[in-house]
Amino acid sequence: MSLAEFITQYGALAVFVGAGAEGETAAFLGGIFAHRHLMPYWQAAVAASLGSFVADQFFFLAGRYASRLRFVQTFTASDMMRRVTRLLETYPTGFILSFRFIYGIRIISPVAIGLSSVSALRFLALNLVAASIWGTVITAIGFLLGNVVEAVFGRLHLHIHLLIALAAVAVLIAATAILTKKYLTRPSRRT
Template structure:
């Protein structure tokens, strides 16, 4: 089975699992896969959205009902939790709609929201809206980068195309980490 056949057969499942476990890279690659016609673009966006939604629901319920678990207690004791809690208290709806777009706080945020007084139904609705937006935006960026790579370099072999995409992802993550740290540092100074 070739790489293209493998992605065609299991790509949506991989994007779903990857978006829940890792996030942006899997969703971004889903857009690249859609650009290469290995899966429909709606399927890549849906898989990324649903994977992110499911993982965040799981972490929310871990914060709400399983605060004695080791990984939840580790999150609670972290310095980042104080910053996240401050942003959540100050801008509850805005924070829920945007945390997945802020690099470095994606996993800890739903745990913090689970520990807060925000109702499960409110989080479910806002999480669904935010996950749908996030999945669509990130896969669209991957799709558009695929167009840009093709315009610059011509039609690359699949593995070369994926390497270029991964290099772009690493650059974006490094930039987002720098910006995210500055933003969180400013937010914590205001607390």
């Protein structure tokens, strides 16, 4: 089975699992797969959105109902959890709609929301909206980058195209991580 056949057969499942486990890279690659006509764009976007939605619901429920688990307690003891909680308390709706776009706080955020007073129904609704937007946007970026790569380099072999896409993702993740670290790890100012 060739790589293209494998992606055609299992691409949506891979994007779903990858978007839930890792996030941006899987959704972005889903866009590349759609650009290469290995799967329909809508399928890649839906798989990315659902993967993100399901994973965030899981971590929310872990925070809400399994706060005694070791991995939840590890999160709650971290300095990052205090910063995430402070953002959540200050901007609850905005934070829930945007946390998945902020590198480095994607898993800890739904745990923090689960530990907060945000209702499960409110999180469910906002998570559905945010995951839909996130999956559509990140997959679209991958699709558009596929167009750019093809316009610049011509039609490449699939593995070369994917390597260029992964390099672009690595650069974007590194830049986002630097910005996130700069703005989220600043010492809090006490008045």
